[in-house]
Amino acid sequence: MAFRGTVKPYGAFNANDDANALQKAMKGLGTDEDTIMKLLTARSNVQRQQIKAAYKTLFGKDLVDHLKSELGGKFESLIVGLMTAPIAYDAELLRHAIKGAGTDEKVLIEILASRTPDQVKEIIATYKNMYDHDLEHDVTGDTGGHFRRMLVILLQASRQQGVQEGTIESDAKALFAAGEQKFGTDEEQFITILGNRSAAHLQRVFAAYMKLSGFEIEESIQRETSGSLEKILLAVVKCARSVPAYFAECLYHSMKGAGTDDETLIRIMVTRSEVDMLDIRKEFRRMFATSLHAMIKGDTAGDYRKCLLLLCGGED
Template sequence: MAYRGSVRPFTKFNAKQDAELLHKAMKGMGTDEDAILMLLAARSNDQRQQIKAEYKKAYGKDLVSALKSEIGGLFECLIVALMTPPILYDATQLHKAIKGAGTNDEVLIEILASRTGEQIKEIAKVYKKEFGSKLEKDVCDDTSGNYQRLLVILLQGSREEKVDEGKIEKDAKDLYAAGEGKFGTDEETFITIFGNRSAAHLRKVFDVYRKLCGSDIEDSIKGETIGNLENLLLAVVKCARSVPEYFAESLYRSMRRAGTDDDALMRIMVSRSEVDMLDIRACFKKTYGQSLYTSVQEDTSGDYQKALLYLCGGND
Protein backbone atom coordinates (compact mmCIF):
# COMPACT_ATOMS: atom_id res chain seq x y z
CA MET A 1 0.00 0.00 0.00
CA ALA A 2 1.43 3.37 -1.01
CA TYR A 3 1.34 6.05 1.67
CA ARG A 4 -1.60 8.41 0.95
CA GLY A 5 -1.14 11.07 3.63
CA SER A 6 -0.02 14.61 2.82
CA VAL A 7 2.10 14.81 5.97
CA ARG A 8 4.98 12.35 6.18
CA PRO A 9 7.49 11.69 8.93
CA PHE A 10 10.35 14.19 8.57
CA THR A 11 13.45 12.37 7.38
CA LYS A 12 16.27 14.15 9.20
CA PHE A 13 14.25 14.30 12.40
CA ASN A 14 15.85 15.47 15.62
CA ALA A 15 13.36 15.99 18.47
CA LYS A 16 15.79 17.81 20.72
CA GLN A 17 16.77 20.27 18.01
CA ASP A 18 13.10 20.89 17.12
CA ALA A 19 12.27 21.57 20.77
CA GLU A 20 15.06 24.17 20.86
CA LEU A 21 13.83 25.82 17.66
CA LEU A 22 10.30 26.07 19.08
CA HIS A 23 11.63 27.51 22.32
CA LYS A 24 13.53 30.17 20.34
CA ALA A 25 10.44 30.95 18.27
CA MET A 26 8.50 31.72 21.46
CA LYS A 27 11.21 33.49 23.46
CA GLY A 28 11.55 37.20 23.91
CA MET A 29 9.51 39.87 22.19
CA GLY A 30 6.94 38.63 19.72
CA THR A 31 6.45 35.12 18.47
CA ASP A 32 7.80 33.65 15.24
CA GLU A 33 4.54 32.08 14.03
CA ASP A 34 6.10 31.02 10.73
CA ALA A 35 8.76 28.98 12.48
CA ILE A 36 6.15 27.23 14.66
CA LEU A 37 3.93 26.53 11.69
CA MET A 38 6.63 25.28 9.30
CA LEU A 39 8.12 23.04 11.92
CA LEU A 40 4.98 21.41 13.34
CA ALA A 41 3.12 21.02 10.04
CA ALA A 42 6.13 19.26 8.54
CA ARG A 43 6.38 16.60 11.27
CA SER A 44 4.25 13.50 11.72
CA ASN A 45 2.07 13.26 14.81
CA ASP A 46 4.39 10.70 16.30
CA GLN A 47 7.32 13.07 15.85
CA ARG A 48 5.34 15.93 17.43
CA GLN A 49 4.85 13.76 20.53
CA GLN A 50 8.61 13.22 20.72
CA ILE A 51 9.23 16.97 20.41
CA LYS A 52 6.71 17.54 23.21
CA ALA A 53 8.61 15.11 25.46
CA GLU A 54 11.98 16.72 24.66
CA TYR A 55 10.56 20.20 25.28
CA LYS A 56 9.33 19.23 28.73
CA LYS A 57 12.69 17.65 29.54
CA ALA A 58 14.63 20.74 28.47
CA TYR A 59 12.37 23.56 29.71
CA GLY A 60 10.25 22.00 32.44
CA LYS A 61 6.93 22.99 30.94
CA ASP A 62 4.28 21.59 28.65
CA LEU A 63 4.81 22.49 24.99
CA VAL A 64 1.08 22.75 24.22
CA SER A 65 0.53 25.19 27.12
CA ALA A 66 3.53 27.22 25.97
CA LEU A 67 2.17 27.38 22.42
CA LYS A 68 -1.29 28.37 23.66
CA SER A 69 0.11 31.29 25.60
CA GLU A 70 1.88 32.61 22.48
CA ILE A 71 -0.70 32.18 19.72
CA GLY A 72 -4.45 32.63 19.49
CA GLY A 73 -7.63 32.19 17.48
CA LEU A 74 -8.09 29.55 14.82
CA PHE A 75 -4.34 29.15 14.40
CA GLU A 76 -4.07 28.15 18.06
CA CYS A 77 -6.95 25.63 17.70
CA LEU A 78 -5.27 24.09 14.66
CA ILE A 79 -1.83 23.82 16.29
CA VAL A 80 -3.34 22.24 19.42
CA ALA A 81 -5.19 19.75 17.20
CA LEU A 82 -1.94 18.88 15.40
CA MET A 83 -0.25 18.29 18.75
CA THR A 84 -2.91 15.80 19.91
CA PRO A 85 -2.42 12.06 19.20
CA PRO A 86 -5.00 10.95 16.57
CA ILE A 87 -7.04 8.57 18.72
CA LEU A 88 -7.16 11.07 21.59
CA TYR A 89 -8.13 13.77 19.08
CA ASP A 90 -11.13 11.70 17.91
CA ALA A 91 -12.13 10.90 21.49
CA THR A 92 -11.93 14.60 22.43
CA GLN A 93 -13.99 15.63 19.40
CA LEU A 94 -16.67 13.09 20.34
CA HIS A 95 -16.67 14.25 23.97
CA LYS A 96 -17.10 17.85 22.86
CA ALA A 97 -19.89 16.83 20.48
CA ILE A 98 -21.82 15.06 23.23
CA LYS A 99 -21.04 17.17 26.27
CA GLY A 100 -21.44 20.62 24.76
CA ALA A 101 -24.75 22.49 24.63
CA GLY A 102 -26.95 20.23 22.53
CA THR A 103 -25.42 17.40 20.54
CA ASN A 104 -23.21 17.93 17.50
CA ASP A 105 -24.56 15.01 15.48
CA GLU A 106 -22.40 15.89 12.49
CA VAL A 107 -19.26 14.97 14.47
CA LEU A 108 -20.77 11.74 15.83
CA ILE A 109 -21.82 10.68 12.35
CA GLU A 110 -18.54 11.62 10.66
CA ILE A 111 -16.27 9.81 13.11
CA LEU A 112 -18.36 6.69 13.67
CA ALA A 113 -19.15 6.17 9.98
CA SER A 114 -15.60 6.66 8.70
CA ARG A 115 -13.26 5.02 11.22
CA THR A 116 -12.28 1.35 11.13
CA GLY A 117 -13.52 -1.10 13.77
CA GLU A 118 -10.06 -1.21 15.35
CA GLN A 119 -9.92 2.59 15.56
CA ILE A 120 -13.37 2.77 17.14
CA LYS A 121 -12.36 0.26 19.82
CA GLU A 122 -9.22 2.32 20.55
CA ILE A 123 -11.23 5.55 20.66
CA ALA A 124 -13.65 4.01 23.20
CA LYS A 125 -10.72 2.93 25.40
CA VAL A 126 -9.05 6.35 25.32
CA TYR A 127 -12.41 8.06 25.89
CA LYS A 128 -13.00 6.07 29.08
CA LYS A 129 -9.48 6.80 30.34
CA GLU A 130 -9.63 10.53 29.53
CA PHE A 131 -13.21 11.37 30.49
CA GLY A 132 -14.04 8.70 33.04
CA SER A 133 -17.25 7.56 31.38
CA LYS A 134 -18.17 5.07 28.69
CA LEU A 135 -18.51 6.45 25.19
CA GLU A 136 -21.48 4.20 24.47
CA LYS A 137 -23.34 5.37 27.58
CA ASP A 138 -22.69 9.04 26.76
CA VAL A 139 -23.87 8.53 23.18
CA CYS A 140 -27.02 6.76 24.41
CA ASP A 141 -27.78 9.56 26.88
CA ASP A 142 -27.74 12.05 24.03
CA THR A 143 -29.50 10.18 21.22
CA SER A 144 -32.61 8.07 20.70
CA GLY A 145 -34.53 5.71 18.45
CA ASN A 146 -33.12 3.98 15.39
CA TYR A 147 -30.40 6.60 15.04
CA GLN A 148 -29.14 5.62 18.49
CA ARG A 149 -29.32 1.91 17.63
CA LEU A 150 -27.16 2.27 14.54
CA LEU A 151 -24.62 4.38 16.45
CA VAL A 152 -24.43 1.66 19.12
CA ILE A 153 -23.84 -1.04 16.47
CA LEU A 154 -21.04 1.07 14.93
CA LEU A 155 -19.57 1.67 18.40
CA GLN A 156 -19.02 -2.08 18.81
CA GLY A 157 -16.33 -1.79 16.11
CA SER A 158 -17.06 -5.35 15.04
CA ARG A 159 -18.00 -5.03 11.40
CA GLU A 160 -17.45 -8.16 9.31
CA GLU A 161 -14.14 -8.13 7.45
CA LYS A 162 -15.03 -10.08 4.34
CA VAL A 163 -17.51 -10.28 1.49
CA ASP A 164 -20.11 -12.98 2.11
CA GLU A 165 -21.07 -13.98 -1.45
CA GLY A 166 -24.01 -16.02 -0.17
CA LYS A 167 -25.60 -12.98 1.50
CA ILE A 168 -25.26 -10.32 -1.22
CA GLU A 169 -28.47 -11.09 -3.11
CA LYS A 170 -30.44 -11.64 0.11
CA ASP A 171 -29.23 -8.38 1.68
CA ALA A 172 -30.20 -6.43 -1.43
CA LYS A 173 -33.66 -8.04 -1.51
CA ASP A 174 -34.13 -7.49 2.22
CA LEU A 175 -33.25 -3.81 1.84
CA TYR A 176 -35.66 -3.50 -1.06
CA ALA A 177 -38.43 -5.22 0.90
CA ALA A 178 -37.72 -3.04 3.95
CA GLY A 179 -37.88 0.24 2.04
CA GLU A 180 -39.10 0.72 -1.52
CA GLY A 181 -41.04 -2.54 -1.49
CA LYS A 182 -43.41 -1.76 1.35
CA PHE A 183 -45.65 0.90 2.77
CA GLY A 184 -43.68 2.52 5.59
CA THR A 185 -40.10 1.51 6.27
CA ASP A 186 -38.59 -1.31 8.27
CA GLU A 187 -35.57 0.64 9.53
CA GLU A 188 -34.26 -2.30 11.53
CA THR A 189 -33.20 -4.14 8.36
CA PHE A 190 -31.25 -1.11 7.18
CA ILE A 191 -29.57 -0.74 10.57
CA THR A 192 -28.54 -4.40 10.84
CA ILE A 193 -27.12 -4.64 7.32
CA PHE A 194 -25.42 -1.23 7.26
CA GLY A 195 -24.01 -1.58 10.75
CA ASN A 196 -22.50 -5.06 10.39
CA ARG A 197 -21.37 -5.76 6.82
CA SER A 198 -17.93 -4.88 5.47
CA ALA A 199 -17.52 -1.96 3.05
CA ALA A 200 -16.60 -4.32 0.20
CA HIS A 201 -19.70 -6.43 0.87
CA LEU A 202 -21.95 -3.36 0.99
CA ARG A 203 -20.64 -2.12 -2.36
CA LYS A 204 -21.73 -5.40 -3.98
CA VAL A 205 -25.11 -5.22 -2.24
CA PHE A 206 -25.61 -1.68 -3.60
CA ASP A 207 -24.90 -2.89 -7.16
CA VAL A 208 -27.46 -5.70 -6.89
CA TYR A 209 -29.92 -3.30 -5.24
CA ARG A 210 -29.65 -0.94 -8.19
CA LYS A 211 -30.43 -3.76 -10.63
CA LEU A 212 -33.37 -4.83 -8.49
CA CYS A 213 -35.18 -1.53 -8.22
CA GLY A 214 -33.60 0.70 -10.84
CA SER A 215 -32.44 3.35 -8.40
CA ASP A 216 -29.53 3.87 -6.03
CA ILE A 217 -29.71 2.92 -2.37
CA GLU A 218 -29.09 6.62 -1.54
CA ASP A 219 -32.39 7.56 -3.20
CA SER A 220 -34.26 5.01 -1.12
CA ILE A 221 -32.66 6.25 2.10
CA LYS A 222 -33.62 9.83 1.25
CA GLY A 223 -37.16 8.77 0.43
CA GLU A 224 -37.66 6.48 3.41
CA THR A 225 -35.87 8.09 6.38
CA ILE A 226 -35.41 11.55 7.85
CA GLY A 227 -33.15 13.52 10.17
CA ASN A 228 -30.11 12.06 11.90
CA LEU A 229 -30.89 8.48 10.92
CA GLU A 230 -30.98 9.50 7.26
CA ASN A 231 -27.68 11.40 7.61
CA LEU A 232 -25.99 8.48 9.37
CA LEU A 233 -27.21 5.89 6.85
CA LEU A 234 -26.04 8.09 3.98
CA ALA A 235 -22.63 8.58 5.64
CA VAL A 236 -22.24 4.79 6.04
CA VAL A 237 -23.12 4.32 2.34
CA LYS A 238 -20.71 7.04 1.21
CA CYS A 239 -17.87 5.66 3.34
CA ALA A 240 -18.55 2.15 2.03
CA ARG A 241 -18.29 3.50 -1.53
CA SER A 242 -15.24 5.72 -0.90
CA VAL A 243 -13.97 7.31 2.30
CA PRO A 244 -11.91 9.96 0.42
CA GLU A 245 -15.00 10.97 -1.60
CA TYR A 246 -17.00 11.25 1.60
CA PHE A 247 -14.39 13.60 3.09
CA ALA A 248 -14.00 15.61 -0.12
CA GLU A 249 -17.73 16.31 0.01
CA SER A 250 -17.59 17.19 3.73
CA LEU A 251 -14.72 19.62 3.08
CA TYR A 252 -16.60 21.20 0.20
CA ARG A 253 -19.66 21.67 2.41
CA SER A 254 -17.57 23.16 5.22
CA MET A 255 -16.37 25.91 2.90
CA ARG A 256 -19.54 26.51 0.94
CA ARG A 257 -21.73 27.62 3.81
CA ALA A 258 -22.44 31.19 4.70
CA GLY A 259 -19.22 31.64 6.61
CA THR A 260 -16.78 28.75 6.85
CA ASP A 261 -17.41 25.85 9.21
CA ASP A 262 -13.89 26.00 10.63
CA ASP A 263 -14.51 23.21 13.13
CA ALA A 264 -15.29 20.74 10.35
CA LEU A 265 -12.56 22.06 8.05
CA MET A 266 -9.91 21.79 10.76
CA ARG A 267 -11.11 18.41 12.04
CA ILE A 268 -10.95 16.78 8.62
CA MET A 269 -7.67 18.38 7.54
CA VAL A 270 -5.97 17.32 10.77
CA SER A 271 -7.45 13.84 11.12
CA ARG A 272 -6.87 12.84 7.47
CA SER A 273 -3.45 14.48 6.94
CA GLU A 274 -1.60 11.23 7.66
CA VAL A 275 -4.26 8.89 6.31
CA ASP A 276 -5.64 9.72 2.85
CA MET A 277 -5.37 13.46 2.19
CA LEU A 278 -3.80 12.85 -1.25
CA ASP A 279 -6.87 10.82 -2.29
CA ILE A 280 -9.28 13.34 -0.76
CA ARG A 281 -7.51 16.10 -2.70
CA ALA A 282 -7.84 14.15 -5.97
CA CYS A 283 -11.57 13.45 -5.35
CA PHE A 284 -12.13 17.12 -4.50
CA LYS A 285 -10.57 18.29 -7.77
CA LYS A 286 -12.43 15.69 -9.81
CA THR A 287 -15.82 16.44 -8.28
CA TYR A 288 -15.70 20.22 -7.89
CA GLY A 289 -13.30 21.24 -10.65
CA GLN A 290 -11.19 23.29 -8.27
CA SER A 291 -8.25 22.22 -6.17
CA LEU A 292 -8.70 21.84 -2.41
CA TYR A 293 -5.69 24.16 -2.04
CA THR A 294 -7.43 26.99 -3.93
CA SER A 295 -10.69 26.50 -2.00
CA VAL A 296 -8.88 26.67 1.34
CA GLN A 297 -6.99 29.74 0.13
CA GLU A 298 -10.24 31.53 -0.76
CA ASP A 299 -11.95 30.66 2.52
CA THR A 300 -9.29 31.25 5.16
CA SER A 301 -6.57 33.72 6.06
CA GLY A 302 -3.41 34.38 8.06
CA ASP A 303 -1.28 31.77 9.82
CA TYR A 304 -4.32 29.51 10.06
CA GLN A 305 -4.54 29.50 6.27
CA LYS A 306 -0.81 28.86 5.86
CA ALA A 307 -0.96 25.83 8.16
CA LEU A 308 -4.03 24.40 6.38
CA LEU A 309 -2.37 24.83 2.98
CA TYR A 310 0.61 22.94 4.33
CA LEU A 311 -1.74 20.10 5.32
CA CYS A 312 -3.11 20.04 1.75
CA GLY A 313 0.32 18.81 0.75
CA GLY A 314 0.48 21.01 -2.35
CA ASN A 315 -1.79 22.32 -5.08
CA ASP A 316 -3.36 20.01 -7.69
Protein backbone atom coordinates in the same frame (compact mmCIF):
# COMPACT_ATOMS: atom_id res chain seq x y z
CA MET B 1 -0.16 -0.03 0.76
CA ALA B 2 1.43 3.19 -0.51
CA PHE B 3 1.45 6.13 1.86
CA ARG B 4 -1.36 8.56 0.94
CA GLY B 5 -0.89 11.34 3.47
CA THR B 6 0.57 14.78 2.77
CA VAL B 7 2.40 14.90 6.11
CA LYS B 8 5.24 12.41 6.41
CA PRO B 9 7.82 11.60 9.08
CA TYR B 10 10.81 13.95 8.82
CA GLY B 11 14.00 12.15 7.79
CA ALA B 12 16.63 14.08 9.77
CA PHE B 13 14.48 14.26 12.89
CA ASN B 14 15.92 15.44 16.19
CA ALA B 15 13.38 16.09 18.95
CA ASN B 16 15.72 18.31 21.00
CA ASP B 17 16.60 20.50 18.02
CA ASP B 18 12.92 20.93 17.23
CA ALA B 19 12.04 21.70 20.85
CA ASN B 20 14.75 24.38 20.88
CA ALA B 21 13.52 25.85 17.60
CA LEU B 22 9.96 26.06 18.94
CA GLN B 23 11.08 27.63 22.21
CA LYS B 24 13.05 30.24 20.25
CA ALA B 25 9.99 30.95 18.09
CA MET B 26 7.96 31.76 21.22
CA LYS B 27 10.63 33.60 23.23
CA GLY B 28 10.54 37.33 23.85
CA LEU B 29 8.23 39.77 22.13
CA GLY B 30 6.06 38.47 19.34
CA THR B 31 5.74 34.90 18.15
CA ASP B 32 7.30 33.45 15.02
CA GLU B 33 4.17 31.68 13.71
CA ASP B 34 5.89 30.77 10.45
CA THR B 35 8.54 28.66 12.13
CA ILE B 36 5.95 26.95 14.33
CA MET B 37 3.67 25.91 11.47
CA LYS B 38 6.44 24.97 9.05
CA LEU B 39 8.13 22.78 11.62
CA LEU B 40 5.00 21.05 12.96
CA THR B 41 3.46 20.34 9.53
CA ALA B 42 6.76 18.78 8.43
CA ARG B 43 6.75 16.23 11.29
CA SER B 44 4.56 13.18 11.76
CA ASN B 45 2.28 12.98 14.78
CA VAL B 46 4.59 10.42 16.40
CA GLN B 47 7.47 12.88 16.00
CA ARG B 48 5.38 15.72 17.44
CA GLN B 49 4.75 13.61 20.54
CA GLN B 50 8.53 13.17 20.89
CA ILE B 51 9.03 16.94 20.53
CA LYS B 52 6.45 17.45 23.29
CA ALA B 53 8.40 15.12 25.60
CA ALA B 54 11.74 16.76 24.74
CA TYR B 55 10.26 20.22 25.38
CA LYS B 56 9.11 19.20 28.84
CA THR B 57 12.56 17.79 29.65
CA LEU B 58 14.46 20.80 28.33
CA PHE B 59 12.25 23.65 29.53
CA GLY B 60 10.08 22.13 32.26
CA LYS B 61 7.02 23.43 30.42
CA ASP B 62 4.16 21.78 28.63
CA LEU B 63 4.60 22.57 24.93
CA VAL B 64 0.88 22.60 24.15
CA ASP B 65 0.16 25.01 27.04
CA HIS B 66 2.96 27.25 25.82
CA LEU B 67 1.62 27.19 22.24
CA LYS B 68 -1.88 28.01 23.51
CA SER B 69 -0.57 31.02 25.42
CA GLU B 70 1.18 32.35 22.30
CA LEU B 71 -1.37 31.60 19.58
CA GLY B 72 -5.05 32.38 19.22
CA GLY B 73 -8.26 31.61 17.40
CA LYS B 74 -8.55 29.09 14.60
CA PHE B 75 -4.80 28.89 14.07
CA GLU B 76 -4.38 27.84 17.69
CA SER B 77 -7.11 25.15 17.34
CA LEU B 78 -5.37 23.80 14.26
CA ILE B 79 -1.93 23.62 15.90
CA VAL B 80 -3.30 22.09 19.13
CA GLY B 81 -5.11 19.48 17.00
CA LEU B 82 -1.84 18.60 15.27
CA MET B 83 -0.14 18.23 18.66
CA THR B 84 -2.73 15.70 19.89
CA ALA B 85 -2.25 11.96 19.29
CA PRO B 86 -4.83 10.83 16.66
CA ILE B 87 -6.93 8.48 18.80
CA ALA B 88 -6.90 10.93 21.73
CA TYR B 89 -7.98 13.68 19.33
CA ASP B 90 -10.96 11.58 18.18
CA ALA B 91 -11.87 10.83 21.81
CA GLU B 92 -11.66 14.53 22.66
CA LEU B 93 -13.81 15.51 19.66
CA LEU B 94 -16.47 12.98 20.67
CA ARG B 95 -16.41 14.19 24.27
CA HIS B 96 -16.97 17.81 23.18
CA ALA B 97 -19.71 16.69 20.79
CA ILE B 98 -21.65 15.06 23.63
CA LYS B 99 -20.87 17.33 26.56
CA GLY B 100 -22.58 20.65 27.07
CA ALA B 101 -25.83 21.95 25.64
CA GLY B 102 -27.09 20.02 22.63
CA THR B 103 -25.24 17.30 20.79
CA ASP B 104 -22.98 17.93 17.82
CA GLU B 105 -24.36 15.07 15.76
CA LYS B 106 -22.15 15.95 12.79
CA VAL B 107 -19.03 14.98 14.78
CA LEU B 108 -20.52 11.70 16.04
CA ILE B 109 -21.57 10.76 12.51
CA GLU B 110 -18.31 11.73 10.83
CA ILE B 111 -16.01 9.90 13.25
CA LEU B 112 -18.06 6.75 13.82
CA ALA B 113 -18.97 6.28 10.15
CA SER B 114 -15.42 6.71 8.83
CA ARG B 115 -13.12 4.98 11.32
CA THR B 116 -12.17 1.31 11.04
CA PRO B 117 -13.50 -1.15 13.65
CA ASP B 118 -10.01 -1.35 15.21
CA GLN B 119 -9.85 2.44 15.47
CA VAL B 120 -13.30 2.55 17.07
CA LYS B 121 -12.17 0.04 19.70
CA GLU B 122 -9.07 2.15 20.41
CA ILE B 123 -11.18 5.30 20.66
CA ILE B 124 -13.48 3.62 23.21
CA ALA B 125 -10.50 2.51 25.34
CA THR B 126 -8.83 5.93 25.11
CA TYR B 127 -12.08 7.72 25.97
CA LYS B 128 -12.43 5.55 29.07
CA ASN B 129 -8.84 6.32 29.98
CA MET B 130 -9.14 10.07 29.48
CA TYR B 131 -12.57 10.72 31.00
CA ASP B 132 -13.26 7.65 33.12
CA HIS B 133 -16.54 7.36 31.24
CA ASP B 134 -18.05 4.76 28.96
CA LEU B 135 -18.38 6.24 25.46
CA GLU B 136 -21.40 4.14 24.54
CA HIS B 137 -23.14 5.18 27.76
CA ASP B 138 -22.44 8.86 27.05
CA VAL B 139 -23.59 8.58 23.43
CA THR B 140 -26.82 6.73 24.28
CA GLY B 141 -27.60 9.19 27.07
CA ASP B 142 -27.43 12.02 24.57
CA THR B 143 -29.23 10.62 21.51
CA GLY B 144 -32.44 8.78 20.78
CA GLY B 145 -34.46 6.53 18.49
CA HIS B 146 -33.10 4.86 15.38
CA PHE B 147 -30.18 7.31 15.27
CA ARG B 148 -29.02 6.07 18.67
CA ARG B 149 -29.46 2.47 17.56
CA MET B 150 -27.17 3.04 14.56
CA LEU B 151 -24.53 4.76 16.69
CA VAL B 152 -24.58 1.81 19.11
CA ILE B 153 -24.04 -0.66 16.25
CA LEU B 154 -21.09 1.38 14.97
CA LEU B 155 -19.66 1.48 18.50
CA GLN B 156 -19.80 -2.33 18.66
CA ALA B 157 -17.13 -2.21 15.91
CA SER B 158 -17.99 -5.75 14.88
CA ARG B 159 -18.44 -5.44 11.12
CA GLN B 160 -18.11 -8.73 9.25
CA GLN B 161 -14.86 -9.21 7.37
CA GLY B 162 -14.77 -9.65 3.60
CA VAL B 163 -17.63 -10.41 1.23
CA GLN B 164 -20.35 -12.92 2.08
CA GLU B 165 -21.14 -14.07 -1.48
CA GLY B 166 -24.23 -15.96 -0.33
CA THR B 167 -25.95 -12.95 1.22
CA ILE B 168 -25.36 -10.18 -1.36
CA GLU B 169 -28.70 -10.79 -3.12
CA SER B 170 -30.67 -11.37 0.06
CA ASP B 171 -29.26 -8.19 1.65
CA ALA B 172 -30.23 -6.17 -1.44
CA LYS B 173 -33.73 -7.68 -1.39
CA ALA B 174 -34.09 -7.04 2.34
CA LEU B 175 -33.18 -3.37 1.85
CA PHE B 176 -35.63 -3.09 -1.04
CA ALA B 177 -38.40 -4.74 0.97
CA ALA B 178 -37.63 -2.49 3.97
CA GLY B 179 -38.04 0.72 1.99
CA GLU B 180 -39.15 1.25 -1.57
CA GLN B 181 -41.34 -1.83 -1.65
CA LYS B 182 -43.55 -1.09 1.32
CA PHE B 183 -45.63 1.67 2.75
CA GLY B 184 -43.57 3.13 5.57
CA THR B 185 -40.00 2.07 6.30
CA ASP B 186 -38.44 -0.76 8.26
CA GLU B 187 -35.51 1.30 9.61
CA GLU B 188 -34.22 -1.66 11.60
CA GLN B 189 -33.28 -3.52 8.38
CA PHE B 190 -31.31 -0.56 7.04
CA ILE B 191 -29.51 -0.20 10.36
CA THR B 192 -28.67 -3.89 10.68
CA ILE B 193 -27.33 -4.35 7.15
CA LEU B 194 -25.50 -1.02 6.81
CA GLY B 195 -24.10 -1.25 10.33
CA ASN B 196 -22.80 -4.81 10.25
CA ARG B 197 -21.42 -5.59 6.79
CA SER B 198 -17.94 -4.83 5.49
CA ALA B 199 -17.35 -2.01 2.99
CA ALA B 200 -16.43 -4.52 0.27
CA HIS B 201 -19.62 -6.47 0.89
CA LEU B 202 -21.78 -3.32 0.94
CA GLN B 203 -20.38 -2.17 -2.40
CA ARG B 204 -21.63 -5.41 -3.94
CA VAL B 205 -24.99 -5.06 -2.18
CA PHE B 206 -25.40 -1.50 -3.52
CA ALA B 207 -24.77 -2.72 -7.06
CA ALA B 208 -27.30 -5.55 -6.62
CA TYR B 209 -29.77 -3.08 -5.08
CA MET B 210 -29.45 -0.75 -8.08
CA LYS B 211 -30.15 -3.66 -10.45
CA LEU B 212 -33.11 -4.81 -8.42
CA SER B 213 -34.78 -1.47 -7.68
CA GLY B 214 -33.50 0.92 -10.33
CA PHE B 215 -32.38 3.27 -7.56
CA GLU B 216 -29.05 4.09 -5.97
CA ILE B 217 -29.23 3.18 -2.28
CA GLU B 218 -28.57 6.86 -1.41
CA GLU B 219 -31.75 7.92 -3.23
CA SER B 220 -33.81 5.38 -1.31
CA ILE B 221 -32.34 6.44 2.04
CA GLN B 222 -33.18 10.07 1.26
CA ARG B 223 -36.75 9.12 0.40
CA GLU B 224 -37.32 6.63 3.20
CA THR B 225 -35.64 8.29 6.19
CA SER B 226 -35.08 11.80 7.54
CA GLY B 227 -33.16 13.82 10.10
CA SER B 228 -30.21 12.33 11.99
CA LEU B 229 -30.93 8.77 10.87
CA GLU B 230 -30.82 9.82 7.21
CA LYS B 231 -27.53 11.66 7.79
CA ILE B 232 -25.81 8.74 9.50
CA LEU B 233 -27.03 6.12 7.00
CA LEU B 234 -25.82 8.29 4.10
CA ALA B 235 -22.45 8.78 5.79
CA VAL B 236 -22.06 5.01 6.27
CA VAL B 237 -22.98 4.35 2.62
CA LYS B 238 -20.57 7.02 1.36
CA CYS B 239 -17.74 5.68 3.54
CA ALA B 240 -18.43 2.15 2.30
CA ARG B 241 -18.08 3.43 -1.27
CA SER B 242 -15.04 5.67 -0.64
CA VAL B 243 -13.79 7.27 2.57
CA PRO B 244 -11.71 9.89 0.69
CA ALA B 245 -14.73 10.89 -1.43
CA TYR B 246 -16.80 11.20 1.76
CA PHE B 247 -14.24 13.55 3.31
CA ALA B 248 -13.86 15.52 0.08
CA GLU B 249 -17.59 16.18 0.22
CA CYS B 250 -17.49 17.14 3.91
CA LEU B 251 -14.65 19.58 3.20
CA TYR B 252 -16.48 21.09 0.26
CA HIS B 253 -19.61 21.71 2.33
CA SER B 254 -17.56 23.17 5.19
CA MET B 255 -16.39 25.97 2.86
CA LYS B 256 -19.24 26.35 0.39
CA GLY B 257 -21.69 29.23 0.72
CA ALA B 258 -21.69 31.98 3.31
CA GLY B 259 -19.36 31.49 6.25
CA THR B 260 -16.97 28.61 6.84
CA ASP B 261 -17.55 25.69 9.17
CA ASP B 262 -14.04 25.95 10.61
CA GLU B 263 -14.50 23.18 13.16
CA THR B 264 -15.16 20.66 10.40
CA LEU B 265 -12.38 22.06 8.23
CA ILE B 266 -9.83 21.83 11.07
CA ARG B 267 -11.02 18.40 12.17
CA ILE B 268 -10.67 16.81 8.73
CA MET B 269 -7.39 18.51 7.78
CA VAL B 270 -5.84 17.39 11.08
CA THR B 271 -7.19 13.82 11.12
CA ARG B 272 -6.57 12.97 7.45
CA SER B 273 -3.24 14.73 6.77
CA GLU B 274 -1.28 11.55 7.53
CA VAL B 275 -3.90 9.11 6.27
CA ASP B 276 -5.39 9.83 2.85
CA MET B 277 -5.17 13.56 2.09
CA LEU B 278 -3.73 12.86 -1.38
CA ASP B 279 -6.77 10.74 -2.22
CA ILE B 280 -9.13 13.32 -0.73
CA ARG B 281 -7.55 15.98 -2.95
CA LYS B 282 -7.97 13.77 -6.00
CA GLU B 283 -11.63 13.10 -5.22
CA PHE B 284 -12.22 16.77 -4.46
CA ARG B 285 -10.87 17.77 -7.86
CA ARG B 286 -12.98 15.11 -9.56
CA MET B 287 -16.21 15.98 -7.76
CA PHE B 288 -16.16 19.76 -7.58
CA ALA B 289 -14.30 21.14 -10.62
CA THR B 290 -11.96 23.06 -8.34
CA SER B 291 -9.06 22.00 -6.14
CA LEU B 292 -9.05 21.71 -2.36
CA HIS B 293 -6.03 24.02 -2.33
CA ALA B 294 -7.89 26.74 -4.29
CA MET B 295 -10.96 26.48 -2.10
CA ILE B 296 -8.98 26.73 1.16
CA LYS B 297 -7.08 29.69 -0.27
CA GLY B 298 -10.26 31.51 -1.18
CA ASP B 299 -12.05 30.72 2.03
CA THR B 300 -9.56 31.33 4.85
CA ALA B 301 -6.97 33.94 5.82
CA GLY B 302 -3.72 34.63 7.66
CA ASP B 303 -1.60 32.04 9.46
CA TYR B 304 -4.64 29.77 9.64
CA ARG B 305 -4.79 29.68 5.83
CA LYS B 306 -1.03 29.17 5.49
CA CYS B 307 -1.10 26.25 7.88
CA LEU B 308 -4.11 24.61 6.20
CA LEU B 309 -2.37 24.92 2.82
CA LEU B 310 0.74 23.23 4.23
CA LEU B 311 -1.45 20.33 5.40
CA CYS B 312 -3.20 20.24 2.03
CA GLY B 313 0.25 19.85 0.51
CA GLY B 314 -0.07 21.35 -2.93
CA GLU B 315 -2.24 22.34 -5.82
CA ASP B 316 -3.89 19.76 -8.11
